[in-house]
Amino acid sequence: MRLQDIIRADKKVTDNGKWDTGKMPRTAFLLSHRRSRSYRLGSYRWRVLQFDALGSSFRLLVAYHFAKEQYRAVLAVERDRDMAVLAQYEFHGTHPGWHVLATCGDIASAYEGVMRYPGQRRLPKARSSHRRQDFGITNDNYALTKAARFFQIHKAEGLLI
Numbered sequence: 001m002r003l004q005d006i007i008r009a010d011k012k013v014t015d016n017g018k019w020d021t022g023k024m025p026r027t028a029f030l031l032s033h034r035r036s037r038s039y040r041l042g043s044y045r046w047r048v049l050q051f052d053a054l055g056s057s058f059r060l061l062v063a064y065h066f067a068k069e070q071y072r073a074v075l076a077v078e079r080d081r082d083m084a085v086l087a088q089y090e091f092h093g094t095h096p097g098w099h100v101l102a103t104c105g106d107i108a109s110a111y112e113g114v115m116r117y118p119g120q121r122r123l124p125k126a127r128s129s130h131r132r133q134d135f136g137i138t139n140d141n142y143a144l145t146k147a148a149r150f151f152q153i154h155k156a157e158g159l160l161i
Contacts, residue, residue, distance in 0.1 A: 002105065002107065006086070006107070007152050011058075011153055012052045014050045014051055015050040017048045021045050021046070023041075028048045029074070032112065032113035046061065048061050056078070057078040058078065061076070062147045064143045071091040071137050071146070072089070073088070083112065083113070084110035085116075087102040089147065100150075102121060103119060
């Protein structure tokens with residue numbers, strides 16, 4: 001199974017999550033090789049959605065910090081009591097351009113318990129031109145819609161979340 005297969009697949013959202021600020025519970029986005037065994041965000045607004053597709057369970061972490069112009073949508077597949085990050089859709093105010101870090105090839109090669117690892121590719125490349133350069137995140141709803149469009153997550157009625 002490849003990342004493209006997951007993005008194109010029909011998905012059943014099992015938990016919409018809710019917006020929160022500050023410390024994320026360890027169980028929300030478990031990464032076993034991190035010191036705290038979870039992903040830390042600091043003072044970001046964040047939300048974790050859970051969905052099933054193609055016989056697997058996934059989590060999508062959506063996090064942003066308006067003042068710092070930082071945004072991250074992280075897609076991970078659940079594996080036993082751990083997760084393997086498949087893609088990160090990001091924007092950083094310190095350097096322009098929306099970009100994605102993604103696992104290439106079969107997702108079975110994705111490392112468990114870490115955010116970045118060999119085998120991930122950045123698109124577009126760091127020194128390439130970026131077509132989309134404006135941050136544009138103004139509220140929770142827009143932050144969630146940005147991730148839902150990119151990863152093609154829809155409600156049962158076919159509308160974006």
